[in-house]
Amino acid sequence: MTNAALKTDLLEVNLGPQHPSTHGVFQMTVVLDGETIVSLKPVLGYLHRNHEQICEDVSYIGCFPYTDRLDYFCAMTNNFGLAVAIEQLGGIEVPERAQYLRVILAELTRLVNHTAVTGFLLNDMGAFGTPLLYAFREREKILDLFEMASGSRMMCNYIRPGGVREDVPDGFVGRAQEIVAAYPRFLDEMETLLTENEIIRQRTQGVGVLPKALAVNAGITGPMLRASGVDYDLRKVDGYGVYPRMRFKVPLGTVGDVYDRYYVRVLEMRESLKILEQALKELPKTGPALSAKGQLIGRSPRTFRPPKGDAYGRIESPKGELGFYLVSDGSPQPYRYHVRAPSFINLTVLEDMCRGQKVADAIIILGSVDIVMGEVDR
Amino acid sequence: MIGVGVLKGMAVTLRQFVGTYPAGRVLLKALHLPEGNGIFTISYPETKQQHAERFRYFPFLVYDATPDNLRCVACRICEQECPPQCIHITMAKDEQNRPLKANGRTFPAQFDIDVSICMSCRICVDVCPFEAIEMDNRHEIATHARGPELLFDKTELLRSAEYFQQIKPTEAAVVNQRLVAKAAKSQPPKPAAASTPPAA
Ligand code: SF4
Ligand code: SF4
Numbered sequence: 265m266t267n268a269a270l271k272t273d274l275l276e277v278n279l280g281p282q283h284p285s286t287h288g289v290f291q292m293t294v295v296l297d298g299e300t301i302v303s304l305k306p307v308l309g310y311l312h313r314n315h316e317q318i319c320e321d322v323s324y325i326g327c328f329p330y331t332d333r334l335d336y337f338c339a340m341t342n343n344f345g346l347a348v349a350i351e352q353l354g355g356i357e358v359p360e361r362a363q364y365l366r367v368i369l370a371e372l373t374r375l376v377n378h379t380a381v382t383g384f385l386l387n388d389m390g391a392f393g394t395p396l397l398y399a400f401r402e403r404e405k406i407l408d409l410f411e412m413a414s415g416s417r418m419m420c421n422y423i424r425p426g427g428v429r430e431d432v433p434d435g436f437v438g439r440a441q442e443i444v445a446a447y448p449r450f451l452d453e454m455e456t457l458l459t460e461n462e463i464i465r466q467r468t469q470g471v472g473v474l475p476k477a478l479a480v481n482a483g484i485t486g487p488m489l490r491a492s493g494v495d496y497d498l499r500k501v502d503g504y505g506v507y508p509r510m511r512f513k514v515p516l517g518t519v520g521d522v523y524d525r526y527y528v529r530v531l532e533m534r535e536s537l538k539i540l541e542q543a544l545k546e547l548p549k550t551g552p553a554l555s556a557k558g559q560l561i562g563r564s565p566r567t568f569r570p571p572k573g574d575a576y577g578r579i580e581s582p583k584g585e586l587g588f589y590l591v592s593d594g595s596p597q598p599y600r601y602h603v604r605a606p607s608f609i610n611l612t613v614l615e616d617m618c619r620g621q622k623v624a625d626a627i628i629i630l631g632s633v634d635i636v637m638g639e640v641d642r
Numbered sequence: 643m644i645g646v647g648v649l650k651g652m653a654v655t656l657r658q659f660v661g662t663y664p665a666g667r668v669l670l671k672a673l674h675l676p677e678g679n680g681i682f683t684i685s686y687p688e689t690k691q692q693h694a695e696r697f698r699y700f701p702f703l704v705y706d707a708t709p710d711n712l713r714c715v716a717c718r719i720c721e722q723e724c725p726p727q728c729i730h731i732t733m734a735k736d737e738q739n740r741p742l743k744a745n746g747r748t749f750p751a752q753f754d755i756d757v758s759i760c761m762s763c764r765i766c767v768d769v770c771p772f773e774a775i776e777m778d779n780r781h782e783i784a785t786h787a788r789g790p791e792l793l794f795d796k797t798e799l800l801r802s803a804e805y806f807q808q809i810k811p812t813e814a815a816v817v818n819q820r821l822v823a824k825a826a827k828s829q830p831p832k833p834a835a836a837s838t839p840p841a842a
Contacts, residue, residue, distance in 0.1 A: 329763035460647035
């Protein structure tokens, strides 16, 4: 007897919001025909904290600690994005040493994020705990480095308009170099664990395919877009900071399935290591880490009144294009503050990727999108 | 061949497992395999994590010599700049509403920080013109309730300048330098001040 001959009903199932596999408080309402997904509706807003409105009520410097809490895996890049937007708005210069430090911190953040997301993806596939803890062990070393520089492991509030809050302490560069030198071995190990593993290939190859055209039309950015084979990386396209001086490749996927999204991230980590090696070597030994204007803004945030106008600053965060749109009315607070959150926009194609797949695959497809609810809901 | 990848992966897990035992590390070394990281965790209450010097938790108020010699002048700049608005200050005043002075400075009658709201951002430290507030690294402050226990008042926030020196020697040195420079600038008699215009 075929399935069609059986008289069955569609079944609506709620995945989440209280479920470890949904990466925070995220709910998916899935309509199932047997085990196959007919439709999927994401339900957002459980972690809404009024981020944009709050930031319209504090000074420009006061926004920074809140951006740490957007995507709490990548506090450094969040700070970086907002700093770029404010620098455009207020016409602030960034000294050379600070430019390098920013690139170093941003690439370390990329390592942190991609390592963690790979661990979580494995977790979602049922390899509970073990690979995730290997990933977290490596991540921990980088977080220690962040603590050394900024005083906090995750809520850094470190990159500022005009540079970084204070120069990195002695020994930072040496420690960073040690970590960068040891990282490839961890990546090799991770790849032995995963890349050729038949079970993982079975679970991920051909699952959750995102066609190139759809990815472009939906405004997807970051590793997810590149896994679908679109060569678009803001580090190359915009060439902000000192990225034009760095030699690195942009890894691309071919199929755009879960496996490609995983593998593109691994390759990106290897490219990040190349950037880090160069940046740590070329980092100017002396020079200010914060421009004079940046220092002034840090000391008295309310003296910073950017001219009337607007600015959009964007960077390539580990998750995609992270943009901050600011409108100034000449007062010390932003008149309008908007975040273009890559997690949120990358999530819009979830249903298209999940339709026709099995319900268990929805979890790993979500895992491969790489979302952090702090950024999705804001 | 099907299954080889899985076996290789298991070998990695096995090696990591063996590497968490001291004897296992010797064995791995003998077999010329990478030793791995050994045990990475610490048994918390017995062993404590070594924090970086800059590690920051909640702010405290600095006093010089005696606790009534606060550096804070109750100017309320930090209160205004604190993003989540968790600092509450009132200046000490007499009945005629004139500011009271101690050691030639105004001082706060009340200085509360609601640490259940504070997000350890360090902005108050950056904006304070008198180096009166600094970040503590004492973090074992869990309580059973979140009411008054987590509303730190002036007496709970007070720490000596020596304490600051002790937990953050590098930062304290920079702060002391700035204080000395500032004192030198405000002290000299009038004729000297005329030749050096105040820096912006
Ligand atoms: S801590 Fe500093 S900024 Fe805050 S009231 Fe006291 S002197 Fe003013
Ligand atoms: S650390 Fe930040 S949140 Fe806490 S009291 Fe200071 S300014 Fe406010």
